[in-house]
Structures are given as structure tokens and as C-alpha cells.
Amino acid sequence: MGQGQTAKVKETLTKEEIAKEHTRRTHIAKEILSTETTYVNTLRNIANVWVVPLMEAITKKLQPVISVEDINAIFSNAAEILAIHEEMVSEFQKRIDNWNETQLIGDIFLKNAVALTLYTTYVNNYDQSMMTIERLLKNKDFSKFVSERSETKANIILPSLLIQPIQRIPRYRLLLEDLAKHTWISHPDYTNLQIALDHIKVVSADIDEQKGKYENRSRLSEIQREIGKKYQIKDREILSEGTVEIGQKTVQYCLTPNYLIIWTKPGGIFSGNPVQLFAALSELGKKKEENGTIRIIHKDAILELTVKNPDDWYDLFCKAHTTCVKLSLQEKTTQIGISTSDSNTIPSPRGGKALSIETKIKSEPEENDIKGKEKEEKGKGKGKEDEEQKSKLEKEDKGKGKDEEKRKEKEKSEKDKIDDKQKELEQKEKEMKQKEKDLKKKK
Numbered sequence: 001m002g003q004g005q006t007a008k009v010k011e012t013l014t015k016e017e018i019a020k021e022h023t024r025r026t027h028i029a030k031e032i033l034s035t036e037t038t039y040v041n042t043l044r045n046i047a048n049v050w051v052v053p054l055m056e057a058i059t060k061k062l063q064p065v066i067s068v069e070d071i072n073a074i075f076s077n078a079a080e081i082l083a084i085h086e087e088m089v090s091e092f093q094k095r096i097d098n099w100n101e102t103q104l105i106g107d108i109f110l111k112n113a114v115a116l117t118l119y120t121t122y123v124n125n126y127d128q129s130m131m132t133i134e135r136l137l138k139n140k141d142f143s144k145f146v147s148e149r150s151e152t153k154a155n156i157i158l159p160s161l162l163i164q165p166i167q168r169i170p171r172y173r174l175l176l177e178d179l180a181k182h183t184w185i186s187h188p189d190y191t192n193l194q195i196a197l198d199h200i201k202v203v204s205a206d207i208d209e210q211k212g213k214y215e216n217r218s219r220l221s222e223i224q225r226e227i228g229k230k231y232q233i234k235d236r237e238i239l240s241e242g243t244v245e246i247g248q249k250t251v252q253y254c255l256t257p258n259y260l261i262i263w264t265k266p267g268g269i270f271s272g273n274p275v276q277l278f279a280a281l282s283e284l285g286k287k288k289e290e291n292g293t294i295r296i297i298h299k300d301a302i303l304e305l306t307v308k309n310p311d312d313w314y315d316l317f318c319k320a321h322t323t324c325v326k327l328s329l330q331e332k333t334t335q336i337g338i339s340t341s342d343s344n345t346i347p348s349p350r351g352g353k354a355l356s357i358e359t360k361i362k363s364e365p366e367e368n369d370i371k372g373k374e375k376e377e378k379g380k381g382k383g384k385e386d387e388e389q390k391s392k393l394e395k396e397d398k399g400k401g402k403d404e405e406k407r408k409e410k411e412k413s414e415k416d417k418i419d420d421k422q423k424e425l426e427q428k429e430k431e432m433k434q435k436e437k438d439l440k441k442k443k
Contacts, residue, residue, distance in 0.1 A: 074132050077121050169207050
């Protein structure tokens with residue numbers, strides 16, 4: 001019973017049970033109104049203290065602080081969201097003023113469920129908003145404008161305000177789940193709450209996903225600052241991060257879809273270059289020892305990592321590594337003119353549109369029939385022309401055959417290079433192991 005799990009399943013409650021649930025519903029309803037009032041005040045602050053003065057500087061032909069495009073990039077559709085919630089807070093207030101045992105509140109959420117999808121637009125723009133603020137804070141006029149409106153640091157006050165809409169929908173979800181839990185099945189608000197909660201969950205999931213992406217990108221920016229500009233992280237997703245041990249030393253690591261980065265935090269016990277490894281996954285060899293130690297092989301170096309949950313870590317690394325290697329091979333084959341999507345295509349000998357194998361097979365019988373009729377109609381003279389055309393096509397087919405042979409040779413050569421590279425890595429690993437054994441014998 002999917003929906004019934006979040007509410008009182010008993011259809012009949014005693015008076016004492018109803019009174020207890022009503023008290024809890026009253027408390028939650030008041031919390032919805034209280035938090036909604038605070039939220040609307042925040043949205044009004046964004047509009048009146050920030051957006052309106054910035055727009056007036058442009059419309060009244062004063063000294064513009066920033067452009068209309070930058071205003072829209074920062075504040076997105078916050079004005080539309082404010083309009084929705086001013087109506088909602090008014091409705092909540094009316095219900096609380098006339099609160100009783102059978103009063104409804106879920107229908108307000110249900111009525112505005114479609115409008116709440118505006119949050120998806122806001123969340124999708126949030127990353128752009130933060131980047132725009134970061135860029136504009138280098139502008140003296142904008143930096144002064146921000147400082148005049150708050151004693152809080154300029155790089156904190158706006159982000160702290162603009163994160164409020166992103167936090168509101170998850171808060172709705174928690175409040176509605178709690179309210180539904182204390183709404184018995186025969187209550188007139190029961191169905192409204194269940195449907196409204198389903199809508200909120202959809203929007204909330206979308207927001208959580210976008211919020212996670214933003215947090216990922218923010219963390220990657222922090223890592224980029226720690227490792228320095230010499231190494232450029234092109235990925236925008238983190239698969240795993242944390243600490244690992246290399247020998248007696250604890251270091252930081254970050255695994256992305258294309259890179260493995262191992263470094264020490266600034267101010268640590270290491271001096272000089274903090275980066276111990278920054279490499280594309282396709283350039284790495286790997287092996288998990290029986291004791292759980294994970295060996296990462298890169299060029300002439302072998303790093304032995306001790307990680308928490310080595311089986312899970314290694315599985316995740318292998319999946320990312322396999323995907324990265326496949327993409328790398330696809331790029332290389334594309335560079336030498338091989339494409340899996342074009343495997344059933346024959347290039348046009350005259351540089352025109354390529355024909356698929358199926359099209360060529362189907363078109364040849366039709367061509368032969370037409371040629372046969374033309375021979376009968378035009379006689380011996382036309383027959384001679386057909387022979388010349390046939391000879392010409394045969395020569396072109398031979399040319400295509402040679403091109404195909406060259407293509408296959410290139411493909412084989414490229415695959416041989418990749419195999420040689422893998423063998424080279426395996427050989428280096430063997431040599432490193434042998435050196436370790438020799439050192440142990442000397443000791």
C-alpha cells in the first residue's frame with residue numbers, strides 16, 4: 001500500500017486518537033505557515049533590495065551597475081517564484097485562522113503543484129548564477145553595490161540568499177511527509193496530501209540532482225585551487241574522493257570519469273609540488289593484491305594504495321577505467337577514419353553521398369534491369385557505351401578495394417601500438433616487482 005504508508009492506515013480512530021493526531025496536524029500546519037512567511041520575506045528582500053535597484057539604474061538612465069543580462073543570470077526567475085508564494089502564504093494564513101479538525105491544507109500544494117515546477121528552471125540556472133556573481137565581484141561598482149547592502153562579505157551574502165529557493169522544496173517534502181503521517185485515512189485532506197506529496201517528490205528529486213551537480217563542481221573548483229593551475233581538471237563530476245594511504249603517508253585522492261588525482265593538502269607535511277599523481281585513467285595500469293592493497297601503475301612509477309573498502313573502491317575504479325579506455329580507443333579509431341556507426345557504409349567513389357551496403361545491394365539489380373532495357377532500345381552503339389561504363393566502374397571498385405586495405409592496415413597498426421603499450425606496462429610492473437624482491441634480499 002504505497003500511499004497509505006505515510007498516513008494513518010486505520011480507517012476508524014477513537015476520539016482520543018483523533019484528538020492526538022489533530023494536535024500534531026495543528027503544530028505542523030503552523031510550522032508550514034511560519035516557514036512560508038520567512039521564505040516570502042527572503043524572496044521580497046531579493047526583489048526589493050537587489051533586483052529593483054539594479055533594474056532602476058538601467059531604466060531611469062542612471063549609472064548602470066551591471067547589465068540586464070547579468071541581472072537575469074544572477075536572479076533567474078525569482079520574481080515568478082515570489083508571485084507564487086505570496087499567494088500561497090495568503091492561503092495558508094486563511095486556513096490557520098479558521099483551523100479545525102477537518103480543515104484542508106494539502107489542496108493548496110496540489111493547486112500550485114504545476115507552478116512549483118518553476119523551481120527546475122531556477123535550479124538549472126543556479127550554477128550560472130554563482131559564476132556570474134564571482135565574475136562581477138571583480139567589478140568595483142558591483143562590489144560596492146553589494147557591500148552597501150550587507151555587512152556580510154560580498155562573496156557570501158548573495159549566495160546565501162539565492163540558495164533559499166533550492167532549500168525550500170526539500171523542506172516542503174519533509175513537512176508534507178510529517179503532515180501525511182498524522183492524517184488519518186478518512187480525513188478529507190488525506191487524498192490531497194498524498195497526491196501533493198507525490199508532485200513535491202518529483203520536483204525535489206530534480207532539485208537534489210541539480211544541487212548535487214553544483215556541489216560536485218564547487219568541490220572540483222576547490223581541488224583545482226589546491227593542486228594549482230599546472231593541472232587542469234576538465235571533468236565536472238566526482239565519482240569518489242577522500243583519503244588513501246601510500247606507505248605511512250595519508251594523502252587526498254579524487255576519482256573522476258577521466259582522471260585519478262592524488263595530492264597533499266596545502267600546509268601538510270609535504271613541501272614542493274603537492275600533486276603525486278594526475279593522470280588520465282586510460283594511461284593507468286591497475287591491480288588489486290590479495291591483502292587489499294591496490295597498485296596503480298603510471299609510466300615508471302607504481303603507487304601502492306591502502307583504501308577503505310578496497311573491493312568497492314577497486315570495482316568503481318575499474319568501471320571508470322574501462323569506460324575511459326573505450327572512449328579513448330573510439331577517439332583514436334575516429335582519427336584514423338574508422339567509425340563503428342559507419343561500418344555498413346561504402347564511401348562514394350566520386351566523393352558524393354555514401355551508400356549503405358543494403359542500399360547498394362538493392363540498387364544493383366534495378367540498375368541492371370534498366371541497363372538491359374536501354375541496350376535493347378539503343379542497339380549496339382549503346383551497348384558499347386555500357387561496356388565502357390562497366391569497365392570504368394570495375395576500375396573504381398578496384399580503387400575502393402585498395403583504400404579498404406589501407407584502412408585495415410592503419411587499424412591493425414593502431415591496435416598493435418595499443419597492445420604494445422599494454423605489454424610495456426605489464427613488463428614495467430614485473431621489473432618493479434623484481435626490484436622489490438632484490439631489495440628485500442639485500443636487506
